Amino acid sequence: MSQSNAGPARSLVRPLSPHLQVWRWHVTMLGSILHRATGVALYAGAALVTAWLACAAAGPTAYGAFADFGASAIGLLVWIGLTLSAAYHFASGIRHLVWDTGVGLTRKAASAAATLSIWFAVVATAGFWVWMFVSQHVMWNGRILL
Amino acid sequence: MTSFATDRRRVEGSGSAHHGAGTWIKERVSSLILVPLTGWGFWAAASLSGSGFDGVTRWLHSPVNATLLGVLMLVSLYHMQLGLRVVIEDYVHKPFGKVALLLLNALFCLALAVIAIVSIILIARQGGAGA
Numbered sequence: 655m656s657q658s659n660a661g662p663a664r665s666l667v668r669p670l671s672p673h674l675q676v677w678r679w680h681v682t683m684l685g686s687i688l689h690r691a692t693g694v695a696l697y698a699g700a701a702l703v704t705a706w707l708a709c710a711a712a713g714p715t716a717y718g719a720f721a722d723f724g725a726s727a728i729g730l731l732v733w734i735g736l737t738l739s740a741a742y743h744f745a746s747g748i749r750h751l752v753w754d755t756g757v758g759l760t761r762k763a764a765s766a767a768a769t770l771s772i773w774f775a776v777v778a779t780a781g782f783w784v785w786m787f788v789s790q791h792v793m794w795n796g797r798i799l800l
Numbered sequence: 801m802t803s804f805a806t807d808r809r810r811v812e813g814s815g816s817a818h819h820g821a822g823t824w825i826k827e828r829v830s831s832l833i834l835v836p837l838t839g840w841g842f843w844a845a846a847s848l849s850g851s852g853f854d855g856v857t858r859w860l861h862s863p864v865n866a867t868l869l870g871v872l873m874l875v876s877l878y879h880m881q882l883g884l885r886v887v888i889e890d891y892v893h894k895p896f897g898k899v900a901l902l903l904l905n906a907l908f909c910l911a912l913a914v915i916a917i918v919s920i921i922l923i924a925r926q927g928g929a930g931a
Contacts, residue, residue, distance in 0.1 A: 668814055693883045700876055704912045704919075707873075710856050711919035717853040737842075744838050747831050754828060782846065791849040 685768030689746040692739035699736040730792070737782055742775035817889045823882055830879040837872045844869070857923050866924040873916040881909035 677683055709720040723729045749767045752758050758767055786792045803810075812820050848859055860866050884905050892898040 690887060693880065694887065696876075697880050697884060700873075700880055701912060704873070704916045707916050707919040707923075710853065710860070711922040714853045717856070721852070740838065740842070744835075748835065751828065751831060751835075782842065786846065786849060791846065 680765070681768045681772075682764050685746060685749070685771055688742055688772070689750070692743040692746075695735065695739040696743060699739065702732070702736070734779065734783060738775055738779045741778040741782075742771060745771040745774040745778075817886070823885065827879065827882045827886075830875050830882065833875050834872075834879060837868070837875065840868060841872055860920060860923040863924070866920050870917055870920050873920075874913055877909045877913045877916070881906055 706720055706724075709716040724733065746768075749758075749771050752767070753764075758764060783792075817823060844865070848856060851859065860869070885902060888898060888901045888905060892901055
């Protein structure tokens with residue numbers, strides 16, 4: 655943790671981002687790690703959505719190539735992963751916004767919010783994709799996804 | 801020795817970003833905007849799936865859809881630039897590597913934003929460059 659720009663006033667070494675192995679596992683910690691991990695996953699997701707838009711702008715041929723990827727087994731796995739990441743980051747983000755107002759900062763409430771965020775993500779993702787398959791927006795071997 | 805630094809001067813820059821709360825507040829404001837937009841995004845994705853090239857371009861001919869998608873992309877990309885910036889500041893401590901990654905992060909998000917907006921405008925106005 656070198657602070658190369660530290661003057662005399664800043665030479666004090668302050669505790670920044672304590673490392674993982676210091677802590678006993680608890681659900682708020684899992685919630686925090688997942689929030690960051692899903693955020694990074696959504697970074698790739700945003701690139702993918704931008705690629706989708708660029709392909710749509712480039713015309714039917716490019717769009718077809720993108721849709722082929724999107725409808726493949728790997729593509730489907732990527733979409734489901736992104737839905738899960740977005741649903742979790744969404745719920746967990748609201749949890750953070752609530753905390754920022756000073757509400758829900760007791761140990762019990764914080765743990766409940768973390769657990770709820772994780773369950774929300776799982777249930778919302780499952781619901782979304784079950785609906786997609788049931789309403790035949792997606793089929794396993796038809797290329798209907800995009 | 802007596803210190804003449806103000807309270808603010810003493811605490812400012814103590815975090816891993818070495819600056820104040822500006823990024824933190826921008827992250828919150830962008831996330832507030834994203835709460836309703838993300839919900840709309842899920843709904844749009846569900847209703848768009850299966851509609852193919854024609855369906856997507858037709859959908860983007862609606863100014864409401866094009867505008868909302870444009871705002872969703874811009875705010876998301878801004879928010880994720882801020883988010884990854886915090887991750888880099890937390891884990892990368894070598895000055896050169898940190899600055900290089902922060903720059904790369906900002907440029908990548910900016911590039912995605914330009915591509916997304918230009919694409920949306922192209923489709924909305926004429927059904928894509930290939931049409």
